[in-house]
Amino acid sequence: MAAFTAASYSKYEIRRRDPNPKAAALLVIDMQNYFASTAAPILPALRTTVALCRAAGVPVLFTRHRHRSPADYGMLGERWAGNLIFDGTPESELLPDLGRHPGDRVVEKSTYSAFAGTDLEEILRGMGVEEVIVTGVMTNLCCETTAREAFVRGFRVFFSTDATATSNRDLHEATLKNMAYGFAYLVDCNRLEAAVGRKA
Template sequence: MASSIRKRNPNPKAAVLLVIDMQNYFSAMAKPILQNLLTTIRLCRRVSIPVIFTRHCHKSPSDYGMLDEWWNGDLILDGTPESQLIPELDDVRAGHQDHVVEKNTYSAFRGTGLEEYLKERDIQEVIVTGVMTNLCCETTAREAFVRGFRVFFSTDATATSDEELHEATLKNLAYGFAYLVDCNTFDQLPFH
C-alpha cells in the first residue's frame, strides 16, 4: 500500500463523492472493490456528502478521439448494456437524485460541465472512487487538483487491471495531488 505523505479528512460541507465509471463494461474490475465502494457511498450519504456518478460512453465517431486508436476500437458505445451503471449500485441510488456525468475521455472534467456544476454548489473538495485507478480516476484527480479542488483519492474503492498500476497511481497522487483515504476514513466523519 502506498503511504500517504499528507493526512487530512474531507470536509462534509465542502465535498462531493465522485464514483467513476462503475459500468457493466468494467464489472470484472469493479466487483473486488464493490463492498468498499458501497460502504463509502453509504457513509458519505450519512454525513450529507453528495454523490456524482460518471458514465464513460461514446455517442458517435466524432467523439472517439485518440481512445479509438489507443484501444483499437474497443470503445463503450452509449445505449449498450456495457455503458450502463452496474446493477449492484441500484440500492444505494434508490431514492436519491444523484447527478450523472457522461464523459467520452479519461477526465470527468473535459467537456462535461462538471467544474461549473461543482462551483455553483460551492464544492471545494472531490473524493475519487471507481475504475480505472490509473486512467479515468487518476486523470480526474489530477485535473481536479489543477482546477483548484482539494482531492481525496480512495485506496480501497478504486481498482484497475493490475495491482502495480494501482500502486503506482497511489504513490504519484500521494506525492503531488491527493490525500489518500479509505472507507474507514468516512466512518470517522462527524454528522452535522
C-alpha cells in the same frame, strides 16, 4: 484485486488530511457493466463509501463513459480501437446496486477526465463544493486523470485506496504513489468513516 487497508498505503503518504463533509462531493467514476470484472472486488467498499457520504450529507455524483460517434472518440479511438464503450449498449450502463438515488447526477463523458467536455466543474461550483473524493474505475486512467484535473482546477482531492480498482496491483499502487506525492490525500473506508462521522 485485493482490497487495500490503511496499513498498505500509509507508506506512500506524505501529507494527511480528512475531508470536510460540508465542502466535499463524492465522484463515482465509470462503475459500468463494461468494467464489471474489474469493479467486482471493490463493490463492498464502494457501497460503504457511498453510504458514509450520504449519511454525512455529502452529494454523490456518478460518471458514465460512452461514445456516440467517431467525432467523440478522440485519441481513445486510436489507443483502444475495438474496445470503446458505445452509448445504448448494456456495457455502457451503470452497474446495479451502487447505492444510487433517483436524484443523483450522472455526468456523461467520452475521455479519461470527467471534467473534459462536461459541465462537472460548473455543477460542483454551483453546489459550493471545494473538495472531491474520487472512487471507481480505473484507478490509473479515468480516476487518476480526473483527480489530477480536479487538483489543477483548484479542488482539494481525496483519493480512495479501497474503492478504486484497475487491471493489476502495480498500476493501482503506482497511482497511489503519484496521488500522494503531488495531487491528493489518500483515504479508505475506515478513515472516511472516522472523518465524516466526526464532522457530520
